[in-house]
Amino acid sequence: MPEKLHIKLTVNGKAEEFLAEPRELLIHTLRERLRITGPHIGCDSSHCGACTVTLNGKSVKSCTMFVGQANGAEITTIEGLGTPDALHVLQESFREHHGLQCGFCTPGMITRAAKLLEENPSPSEEEVRFGMAGNICRCTGYQNIVKSILAAAAEMNASKEAAE
Amino acid sequence: MKDDVELTREDRVANLKGMGCARKRVEDARFTQGKGNYIDDINLPGMLHGDFVRSPYAHAKVVSINTEAAMALDGVIAVLTAKDLEPLSLHWMPTLAGDKQMVLADGKVLFQGQEVAFVVATDRYIAADAVELVEVEYEDLPVITDPFEALKSDIVLREDLAGQTSGAHGPRKHHNHIFTWEVGDEEATNQVMDEAEVVAEETMYYHRTHPCPLETCGSVASMDKVNGKLTVYGTFQAPHVVRTVASLLSGIEEHNIRVISPDIGGGFGNKVGVYPGYVCSIVASIVTGVPVKWVEDRMENLMSTAFARDYWMKGRISATKDGKITGLHCHVTADHGAFDACADPTKFPAGFMSVCTGSYDIPVAYLGVDGVYTNKAPGGVSYRCSFRVTEAVYFIERMIEVLAIELNMDAAELRRINFIGKDQFPYQSALGWEYDSGDYHTAWDKALKAVDYEGLRREQAERVTAFKQGETRSLMGIGLAFFTEIVGAGPVKNCDILGMGMFDSCEIRIHPTGSAIARLGTISQGQGHATTFAQILASEIGIPADSITIEEGDTDTAPYGLGTYGSRSTPVAGAATAMAGRKIRAKAQMIAAYLLEVHDDDVEFDVDRFVVKGAPERFKTMAEVAYAAYNQAIPGIEPGLEAVSYYDPPNMTYPFGAYVCVMDIDVDTGVPTIRRFYALDDCGTRINPMVIEGQIHGGLTEALAVALGQEIAYDDMGNVKTGTLMDFFLPTAWEVPNYETDHTVTPSPHHPIGAKGVGESPHVGGVPCFSNAVMDAFRAFGLRHSNMPHDHWRIWQTAQDLGLHK
Numbered sequence: 008m009p010e011k012l013h014i015k016l017t018v019n020g021k022a023e024e025f026l027a028e029p030r031e032l033l034i035h036t037l038r039e040r041l042r043i044t045g046p047h048i049g050c051d052s053s054h055c056g057a058c059t060v061t062l063n064g065k066s067v068k069s070c071t072m073f074v075g076q077a078n079g080a081e082i083t084t085i086e087g088l089g090t091p092d093a094l095h096v097l098q099e100s101f102r103e104h105h106g107l108q109c110g111f112c113t114p115g116m117i118t119r120a121a122k123l124l125e126e127n128p129s130p131s132e133e134e135v136r137f138g139m140a141g142n143i144c145r146c147t148g149y150q151n152i153v154k155s156i157l158a159a160a161a162e163m164n165a166s167k168e169a170a171e
Numbered sequence: 172m173k174d175d176v177e178l179t180r181e182d183r184v185a186n187l188k189g190m191g192c193a194r195k196r197v198e199d200a201r202f203t204q205g206k207g208n209y210i211d212d213i214n215l216p217g218m219l220h221g222d223f224v225r226s227p228y229a230h231a232k233v234v235s236i237n238t239e240a241a242m243a244l245d246g247v248i249a250v251l252t253a254k255d256l257e258p259l260s261l262h263w264m265p266t267l268a269g270d271k272q273m274v275l276a277d278g279k280v281l282f283q284g285q286e287v288a289f290v291v292a293t294d295r296y297i298a299a300d301a302v303e304l305v306e307v308e309y310e311d312l313p314v315i316t317d318p319f320e321a322l323k324s325d326i327v328l329r330e331d332l333a334g335q336t337s338g339a340h341g342p343r344k345h346h347n348h349i350f351t352w353e354v355g356d357e358e359a360t361n362q363v364m365d366e367a368e369v370v371a372e373e374t375m376y377y378h379r380t381h382p383c384p385l386e387t388c389g390s391v392a393s394m395d396k397v398n399g400k401l402t403v404y405g406t407f408q409a410p411h412v413v414r415t416v417a418s419l420l421s422g423i424e425e426h427n428i429r430v431i432s433p434d435i436g437g438g439f440g441n442k443v444g445v446y447p448g449y450v451c452s453i454v455a456s457i458v459t460g461v462p463v464k465w466v467e468d469r470m471e472n473l474m475s476t477a478f479a480r481d482y483w484m485k486g487r488i489s490a491t492k493d494g495k496i497t498g499l500h501c502h503v504t505a506d507h508g509a510f511d512a513c514a515d516p517t518k519f520p521a522g523f524m525s526v527c528t529g530s531y532d533i534p535v536a537y538l539g540v541d542g543v544y545t546n547k548a549p550g551g552v553s554y555r556c557s558f559r560v561t562e563a564v565y566f567i568e569r570m571i572e573v574l575a576i577e578l579n580m581d582a583a584e585l586r587r588i589n590f591i592g593k594d595q596f597p598y599q600s601a602l603g604w605e606y607d608s609g610d611y612h613t614a615w616d617k618a619l620k621a622v623d624y625e626g627l628r629r630e631q632a633e634r635v636t637a638f639k640q641g642e643t644r645s646l647m648g649i650g651l652a653f654f655t656e657i658v659g660a661g662p663v664k665n666c667d668i669l670g671m672g673m674f675d676s677c678e679i680r681i682h683p684t685g686s687a688i689a690r691l692g693t694i695s696q697g698q699g700h701a702t703t704f705a706q707i708l709a710s711e712i713g714i715p716a717d718s719i720t721i722e723e724g725d726t727d728t729a730p731y732g733l734g735t736y737g738s739r740s741t742p743v744a745g746a747a748t749a750m751a752g753r754k755i756r757a758k759a760q761m762i763a764a765y766l767l768e769v770h771d772d773d774v775e776f777d778v779d780r781f782v783v784k785g786a787p788e789r790f791k792t793m794a795e796v797a798y799a800a801y802n803q804a805i806p807g808i809e810p811g812l813e814a815v816s817y818y819d820p821p822n823m824t825y826p827f828g829a830y831v832c833v834m835d836i837d838v839d840t841g842v843p844t845i846r847r848f849y850a851l852d853d854c855g856t857r858i859n860p861m862v863i864e865g866q867i868h869g870g871l872t873e874a875l876a877v878a879l880g881q882e883i884a885y886d887d888m889g890n891v892k893t894g895t896l897m898d899f900f901l902p903t904a905w906e907v908p909n910y911e912t913d914h915t916v917t918p919s920p921h922h923p924i925g926a927k928g929v930g931e932s933p934h935v936g937g938v939p940c941f942s943n944a945v946m947d948a949f950r951a952f953g954l955r956h957s958n959m960p961h962d963h964w965r966i967w968q969t970a971q972d973l974g975l976h977k
Contacts, residue, residue, distance in 0.1 A: 030296070039294075044212040045205020047436070049385045050469040054896035057385055085205035094203070102199040105865045109697025110202025111385045111436030117203060140905040143896070145385045145437045146697045148868030149904040 012075045018043065019087030033069040033077050034058045037084060045085035045114040049143070056142030059115035060084050066122045068141070085114035088121055097121055097159045106155030108146030116142045120156045128167075129160060183778045188717060189710030190924065193861035196702040197717075198695070207434045210389040213404050215462040218391065219248055221452050222298035223471065224288040224305045226280035229316070229546040229889020230328070231309040233276050236288060241304040246297035248459055250305060251289040251451060253277040263331075264420060264450055267443075267668060268520065269339025270349070270511035271331075272549060274447045280309070281328060281509035282548045283889050284474030289451040291463055314889040318483065318506040318543035321347040328509065328544045339511075340520040340542075349511050349542035354525040354602045360537040363498035367489030371577040375569055376958045377562050379481035379506070379547070379883045381473050382554040383901065384696070386436025388476050389466030390449045392456040400427050401457070405449055407432045407724075408442040409734025411692055412671060414726045416445055417453065432724035438696035439873065440552035441477045443514040443736050448476075470894045477514075478547070478883055479554030481506040482562045488570045494580055496589045499536040499601075501527055501566060505551075507542050513551030514736070515558045516666040516673065522558025523657045525602040529567035530611050530655040530827060531589040536601040546889045555873050555934035557658040557737040564654045568939035569956065572651075572946065576955055582947075583624060586653050587615055597920075604657060606825045607919050607927075609853070614915050615653060618829035618851045621913060624649075627833060635951045644839050650832035650944025654936035658928045659742025659824040668733065674819040675743035676730035677751040679708065681812040683801040685794025686718035689751070692732010693744040694724040698866070698930055700740060703858045704748050707924060711752030712759070713779035713793040730815055738826070738928035741858065742919075747818035749923040754814035758800075762812075763791040765805050824919045824927035828852040830940040836948045838975050841967030843879065843945060850936070851913040855927035864912050867933040871910055874937025876902050878945075880962040900962070949973060 011026040018041060027036065037043045037060070046069055049057035053071040060069045061083040089095035097117045100106070107113040116139070123130065123138040130138065135156050136149070144152060178186070188194045201207055238250040253275040256262035263271045276287040288305050292298035315321045315328065327333055327346045336343055340350035364370055390405035401423055407413045410430040418425040435442060448465040455463040467476065483504040489497045505521060507513060515522040521540035528536050553559060571589075575582035590611040591598050598606040627649050634647045663672030676692040689708055693700060700723060705716040723729055732744060756776055763781035764771040767789055774781040781796065783789040791799075799805065800812040833847040850867055857863055880900035884892040893899040918925025938959075945961040946954055952973045957965065970976060 028296070035295075038211070039214075042214070043205075047209065047386065048211065048468075049387075049436075050896045052469065052895050052897060055385060055901070085203075089204065091200075091204065098203040101203050102195055105196070105861050107199060107202055108699065108865060108869060109385070109435065109437040110198065110207045111209065113202045113207075114205040136904040136907075140903040143385065143901050143903060145383065145439070145873070145901065146869045147865060148870075148872035148910065149907050150868045150909055151865060153904060 012078070014074055014078050016077060017081045019083060027074050029073065029075050031074045033072045033074050036074040037069060043084050043086055047111055047114065049111065054143065056119060057112050057115045059119045059142060061118060061122050066119050085118050088117065095121060096163050097156070100155045100159035100162065104151050104155040104158055106147065106152045112142060112144045116144065116152060124160050124163065128164060132157060180778060187709040187713065187715050187779060188706060190706050190858050192706065192859065194702055194706055194716060194859055196699050198699060198701050209386055209434045209436050210391065210404060210406050211466050213391045213433060215391065215393055218462040218464055219291050219293060219455070219459060220295040220298045221455055221463050221465040222290050222295065222302050223286045223448070224290065224302050224307065226276065226283060226285040226287050228280055228309050228311050229283045229314045230281060230312040232279050232312060233287065234308040234310050237306040238288065240306065241290060241301040244297065244301050244304060246293040247290065247301045248293065249291040249455060250301065251275065251455065256454060259454065261420060261450060261454060264445065266510055266512040268511040268513040268515060269517065272510035272512055274450045282546055283891055284471065284548060286447040289455065291455045291459065314546045314887070316545055316547060316885045316887060316889050318504050318545055321543050321545050328546065347544045349507055349544060350520050352520045352540045353538065355537035356535060357537040359535045360498050360500050363535050364487055364489045364500060367497055368492045369577055370487055370489045371570065371574040372487045373570060373573045373956050374485045375956060377480045377482040377484060377565055378959055379478050380554065380877050380881050381478050381883050381899065382439035382441035382552065383473065383899065384437030384439050384441050387467045387469060387472040388442060388446060388448065389464070390452045391462055391464045392453040393462035394456040394460060396460050400429065401453065402429045402431065403453060404431045404433055406435055406442045408438045408694060408696065408736050410694060410724050411726050411731045412668060412734060413445065415671065416669065421453065430726045432694045435694065435696040439555045440479060440514070440736060442696065443552055444477050444512055444550065446476050469896060473883065473894050473899055474891050475548050476550070477552040478508065478550040479552055480562060484566050486566060486570045488574050490574060490578065494578055494585050494588055496531055496533050499528055499533050499570070501538045503540040505540055505542045506545050506547065507551050508545060508547040508549040510549035511542060512549035514553065516660055516668060517670070518665055519558060522553065524559040524563050526560060526604060526655065526657045527563035527566050528600050528602055529564060530591060530653050532591045532595065533601055538602060547885060553737060555870055556931045557656060557660065560656055561935050561938055564935045565939045568652050568654070568943065572943055573955060576950065582651055583619060587612065590615065605822055606655065607822055607921060608917050609655065609825060609827055610915065610917050611653065611827060614827065614829045614851055614853055617913065617915065618831055618849060622831045622847065622849050644837065646836045646838055646948040648834040648836060648944040648948030650834065650940045650942070650947060652830045652936050652940035652943060654932070655825050655827045656738070656932050656935050657823050657825055658738035658931065659820055660737050660739055661823050662821060663819045671733065672819070673733045674817050675732040675739065675747050676815065676817045677744060677747040678730045678815040679751045679755055679813060681755060681797045683798050685714060685797045687714050688720045688722060689748065690722045690729040691744045691748065692730050693735040693740040696735065698735070698740065699862050703862055704745065706858055707745055707748045708752050711749050712755050713776065738931045741926045741928045742824045742922060743818055743820055745926055746820060746923045747816045750818055751814045751816035754816065755812060758812060759793060759796045761808055762796045762800055762805060766791050766799055821921050824855065824922060826852070826854045826927040826929060826932050828932055828936050830936045832940045832944040834944040834948065836945065836966060838970045841963040841970065843961070843966060845908040848908055849911045849913065850933060851915065852929060852932055853915045853917050854929035854932065855916065855918045855922065856925035857914070857916065858926060863929050866930045867912050868910055870931060870933025871937045872902055872907050874934045875907065875941055876900055878938050878941035878959055878961060880960045882960050
């Protein structure tokens with residue numbers, strides 16, 4: 008058995024430190040070691056995006072990244088986006104516009120959408136569809152997901168303007 | 172209660188958030204915050220992890236299995252093979268279709284990916300390591316992946332059945348033949364064909380595909396040896412059936428088994444069946460005395476659990492020269508793979524394929540189906556449809572198109588002149604069904620008008636002219652489909668699964684302060700039952716939906732039911748919910764009458780209260796009645812306010828719809844672009860329009876996938892060529908259009924609230940609609956039929972075959 012790696016991560020603002028086998032996948036670190044079960048495993052091959060997290064400011068599919076590659080990283084999962092008392096606008100918007108059904112893709116979908124709106128705060132519908140193409144949903148047909156994201160963008164922009 | 176007096180009746184109705192309102196979903200709070208509880212989220216103390224050794228061969232003798240090296244690995248607790256299961260008689264298990272299936276390879280393997288040994292270890296990485304260390308010696312055997320070849324071959328696939336000339340569905344004609352199922356009058360149909368003015372024939376292959384929900388299948392079994400109780404969590408679309416089957420197989424009494432379906436990440440039929448992984452996790456937990464988890468990965472899911480379709484369909488349709496259909500003949504060669512594990516009601520080995528006369532008044536028809544074994548994975552589930560209804564609807568909607576070509580007639584008009592008329596309902600179909608209600612002409616006219624059908628045809632004709640003159644390389648297809656579904660199985664008299672009648676149930680308890688909990692025998696996999704069933708109840712009993720908890724999926728608490736598939740939740744459990752609500756209301760009315768000091772008949776229910784007839788100022792709200800039910804001694808009435816209903820539907824329901832797809836096709840690349848998709852659905856009474864619309868978007872997208880690229884393909888050696896999401900097409904937001912939805916409302920006359928079910932309609936209607944659009948684009952160039960899936964390559968090939976490339 009190869010030597011274990013000394014890993015330090017910051018996950019949803021909390022510092023974590025542990026020893027891990029080099030082959031440990033980041034999704035298993037999150038789900039099994041840290042019991043952060045919002046990100047899901049849908050395909051094991053980085054196609055479906057159910058495992059999407061934000062890692063050092065980028066959307067990353069945590070099922071195909073070794074935790075060793077993530078050493079030192081700041082990671083945000085769906086659990087770090089909002090709290091029950093202060094939901095992220097996207098969490099509200101997905102409910103409001105029926106942007107989910109079985110809910111399995113939703114954590115990855117919202118995590119990716121949050122990053123997308125950081126990258127492009129006023130996307131067109133086409134840009135949303137392109138920017139979300141790494142996240143698969145089997146239930147909704149995407150129409151209401153796109154609607155939820157566009158509505159969230161509008162709301163976030165409106166409150167930004169109001170604040171300025 | 173005083174405040175209520177001030178509210179208008181309209182306000183009181185709105186407060187209920189009952190039927191017809193676009194109530195936001197109560198499930199969403201946990202899902203949007205990452206707090207869903209899916210099978211892989213379940214983590215019990217001391218839990219072990221199971222993983223399968225699977226066959227790399229599609230057909231081979233298993234000469235030996237050596238588990239020594241695997242067992243020697245630190246952290247490996249057990250390696251189970253068929254030999255270990257045999258003393259428990261669990262090395263084989265019964266299938267839902269009356270066949271049996273190996274749990275672990277017993278002497279041979281019959282499909283690639285078949286379960287050979289089950290490794291149990293302390294974590295999933297060690298289990299995966301141990302799988303690699305199990306040494307299996309195979310001796311390969313000739314492989315058959317073609318059902319027609321299977322029926323001619325001397326090679327016996329199922330040696331365990333050798334010599335058995337009869338199976339669960341009657342005589343077997345050949346050692347690789349499973350059953351012949353016939354419906355209708357073949358002689359009369361042939362006679363009509365012989366005498367017909369026009370007969371159109373076509374052979375079509377509805378390819379093998381897979382429901383592929385985003386969450387794969389899995390289970391966590393926990394045997395508590397101290398108390399003798401077995402708890403099984405799993406991705407079960409029918410948890411109560413799983414409990415009964417688990418009891419029958421294991422010998423553990425049913426009251427000592429608790430089956431729990433937690434949140435399910437989509438099902439679409441994939442999670443109806445019973446799989447070796449479930450059985451092995453249970454056996455492993457019984458053996459080790461600690462919980463054992465098994466969750467398949469995506470490749471295992473696509474290779475081994477529950478394929479769909481794989482029907483070779485040969486059709487003949489006859490008509491008068493002006494287009495009146497006189498007869499329909501259909502023969503299906505059904506590839507069931509290595510074991511007949513189709514999930515159909517017992518008496519219907521090809522499901523409801525016999526609804527293949529579609530929405531048309533066809534006087535005489537015949538359907539014959541031959542089931543065949545091959546070296547492919549078992550399954551044959553209904554992927555987002557009632558039992559085999561997608562196959563039936565695709566078949567008839569293609570036959571209509573082919574007949575239109577034969578008659579040189581417009582396909583929309585051909586449909587119109589053959590629709591079952593509104594005044595013909597209830598309609599007896601030639602193949603034995605009683606369609607409950609419908610108004611097809613109205614729906615069709617509305618759809619054609621909405622898309623300006625004539626305008627589209629003019630545009631299409633102009634495009635053909637432009638193409639022929641070399642002005643464009645793009646063609647335009649107009650896809651039409653009119654479907655009738657048959658859902659809500661079903662009447663217990665003819666629908667059962669493994670002998671269990673297909674009723675469903677609801678149990679309601681009203682709490683003293685006027686809120687409630689209702690439990691059902693179904694289980695949501697994304698359909699939003701917790702939201703919509705509360706709406707049915709709110710309208711029935713006058714308690715706001717927000718004050719009603721809906722619970723499903725725990726067999727220790729929920730009443731027995733047959734589960735959620737085949738769009739049966741609303742038609743069956745939804746009916747049970749309304750009926751149980753009415754029992755609550757009947758008792759509440761007696762209590763209200765007592766409180767109001769009038770006769771029972773002198774009060775009437777109004778929205779959320781019982782009112783003295785003719786004196787609306789004298790009333791008791793349902794909340795007041797609930798309080799009295801528990802806290803006041805009422806002569807002749809026992810305390811409490813609860814009810815249960817087990818509903819056996821008198822008939823199935825028949826949702827229908829009219830779809831139009833407008834598609835542009837790049838002839839040189841084979842890339843289709845969906846310009847417009849219009850979907851009119853009639854699912855009877857509408858419970859939650861927001862949820863209905865969401866279901867339609869989703870079902871259409873799964874239809875797009877199946878029609879335009881998704882397939883489980885095998886090579887001649889029986890290797891699965893589409894085992895990952897790299898090769899198995901799941902559309903993304905980038906490929907999917909926006910859909911226009913519309914509706915008419917034709918309530919079911921026999922359902923307590925007139926609802927018919929909707930989740931599967933868009934898939935059933937969508938597949939032929941997308942496909943017809945592709946083929947319609949080439950109709951002007953002589954195309955009669957081409958098989959799905961219409962991926963870019965196949966569309967390009969179609970254009971190539973028609974000589975459209977320069």
